[in-house]
Amino acid sequence: MDAAVIGGGVIGLSVAWRAARAGLRVAVIDPDPGSGASHFAAGMIAPVGEAEFGEEAVVALNCDSAARYPSFIAELELDAGRSAGYRQTGTLHVAVDGDEQAALERQFRFRQHLGLAVERLTSSQTRELEPALAPSIRGGMLVESDHQIDPRAMVPTLLQACSRLGVQIHRSRASLLVDRGRVTGVGLASGERLDTSKVVLAAGCWAGVVSGVPAEDVPPVRPVKGQILRLRGAPEMIARTIRGESVYILPRGDGRVVIGGTVEERGFDTSVIAGAVYGLLREARALLPDVAELELVEASAGLRPGSPDNMPMVGDSTTEGLIVATGHFRNGYLLAPATADAVAGVLAGGRWPEATQPWSPARFRRTAEVSA
C-alpha cells in the first residue's frame, strides 16, 4: 500500500482517486464514506460570490481550484462512467431592502477591486433574469462564473472512480500507527492493520479525534453545523442560484432545490432545529415566494470542518509521512480539485505547489510555539 487516506468525504475520496490515477496503491478508511458534510452540502462552487473582505489572499486560491473543475470533472466522469452533477449556472445575489442594497454595492465594488467578473443589476434587470423573485427585490449582482456540483451525484461518482481504479475502501474507524516519529500504517476496528508509510488525515471535523495522531499534529479543527433543506417541485422556478443576505436557494435544474445558509457551533450535534428550519423558509420565501409551494423532502444538518482562521489545513505535519487535509469549512467541494492535485502530487513524490503553501497547518504550530 503506497498511501492510506483516513476519511471518505469529498476531500479524502478526491485525494484517493487522484493518487490512484497517478499509479499509487491507495486505501480509504471511513466507517461510512460520503455520509458526513459531503452528503449534506449544497455543492456551490462560488469563489467569486463567497469572496469575503479580509480574505483577498484566499480568493486567488479558491479561483484556482474552481478553474480546475471542468477538467477535474471530465476526467472523473471518464474514470467513473457516470455523471458528477456539475452545472455552470451562475449565481444571482439579491438585496431586499436599503441596507442590503448598500451591502451589495460594497460587495460589488470589492469584487471589482479584485478584478473579478461581476455585473450589477437594477431591480427590474434582476427580476427580468429571474421572474420568480419577489417584487420587493431592490437590486442584484450577477456572478456568471460561479457554478455548482450535486453532492448526491459527486460522492457516488468519486466512489465509483475509486473502485474502478482499484482503491480499497475499508468501512471502519481508523487509528494512526506511528513509530519513532514516522507513520507505519493505519489500524482498523477489526484489529487488522494496513502497512503504509504515508497517511492523509482527511476526516473533516473528526480529524481532531482520530486516535494515534501525535498531540502536536492534531489539527485544530471544530465542527461548524450547517442546517439545510432539500425541496422539489418547480423545475422552471429559477435558473440560477439565488443568494440573499442570510440564505441561498440553489436549483439543480430538475425541480430539486436546496436551501441553506445557517452557521452554528454546537459541537458534534446534527439535530435539525425548528427555529433554523423556520428561519430558512422565512428568508427563502421573502426572496422567492413560490418556495412555499415546493415539497419539503429533507431537513438535515452537516458538520463542516472549521479551522481557527476558517481556511484549510493542507500540508505536512511534524510526523514523517502524515499529511493533513482538512479544515475546508464551507469550501470542501470548491477546494477538492486543488487539494487533491496537491496532495496526490506529494504522495507521488513531488513537492507542495506554491499555491497551497499558505494552507500549511504549520501556521497554527508556529502560533502555538510563539505563544508558548
Added chain:
Amino acid sequence: MDAAVIGGGVIGLSVAWRAARAGLRVAVIDPDPGSGASHFAAGMIAPVGEAEFGEEAVVALNCDSAARYPSFIAELELDAGRSAGYRQTGTLHVAVDGDEQAALERQFRFRQHLGLAVERLTSSQTRELEPALAPSIRGGMLVESDHQIDPRAMVPTLLQACSRLGVQIHRSRASLLVDRGRVTGVGLASGERLDTSKVVLAAGCWAGVVSGVPAEDVPPVRPVKGQILRLRGAPEMIARTIRGESVYILPRGDGRVVIGGTVEERGFDTSVIAGAVYGLLREARALLPDVAELELVEASAGLRPGSPDNMPMVGDSTTEGLIVATGHFRNGYLLAPATADAVAGVLAGGRWPEATQPWSPARFRRTAEVSA
C-alpha cells in the same frame, strides 16, 4: 372465519380486537397495518375542545366515545401487556389578538350552552397555567376533560392485543367477494381467499377504492390531508395541549411535541409542503416562542377519511354482511371505542346501538335516491 376487517388503522384494529375479545375468529387485511392516518395523527381525544357550531348532535356521540376511553384502554393494555400512551392532560385554548379573543368567547359560550365543562381564563391566568406561552396571549379557555393518546404507542398496542387474541393479520391488498347480494369473503393479492359472511370495510380514505364493493355501497369518502410536525427537546415546556386558532401543540410529557392543524384536499397526495411547515412553525412560535429551540424530528402528512358531512359512516350497507366503518375524519382515535363497540356488537349478533344510528351510511344513499 367469523369476520374479516379490511383496513388495519385504529378503527379496523379496534374493531378486530373487540370482536376477538367477544370470542369471534377475525382476520384483518391491510398491506401495511397502522401506516396510514393512524400513524400520523396527533391523537387528541377532544370532544369538548373540537365541538363545532352546527354539530351539536355530534358532540354527544363524541363525548360518549371519549367517556369509553379509560376502560377501553385498561382492557387493551391488559390484553396487550403494554402501554397505549393514554394521558389525561387537558387542553388550553388561547387567543393572541382581539379577534381571536372574541372568537374564543363565542366558543366558550357555545360550550356552556351545551352544558360542557369549560373554564374561561384571563391573560394572566392563562400564562400562570402555562408560563411558556407568549406574553401576547390575550386569554384562554381550559378544557380539563380533553385528553390524548399516543398513536405511536396505541397502534403497536392494538396489533399486540390482536395478535394475543388470535386475530390473523394479512399484509395484503384486499378485494371484497360478493355473490348475489351477500358477502362471501375477501380476496388477497396472492390469490388466496378468506371465506366469511361478514366483512367490515374500515379502510379509511381508501375505503372508496377497495375493489369488489358494489357501486351502491362504495362509501363517499375522500382523503383530507393533514400535515404534522414531530419535535422533541423540552419535557417541561408545556403540560397541556395548546390550541390556537389554526394550530395545536401537543406535549407527550417526555419532551416529544406534535404540531398540527392543516386541512387540505389534494387527493391521495402525502407530500410535505414547505409553506405548510412554515405556517405551522410560524403559528406555533407565535403561541409558544420556545418551539424554535426544539429539534424537528419528523415532518409528514396523513390522509384522513372525510365524508360528505365530515361525520363518520358506521353501519350496514345494502350488501348482506358488509358493514361500513370509515369517514372518521379528524376523530378516528376519539371515535374508535364507540365504533369498535358498536361494530363488534353487531358482528357478535347484536343490533346497532341507538347512539351510532345517526352515523349510518344510509343517510347518503337516501340523499342519492331522492335526488335521482
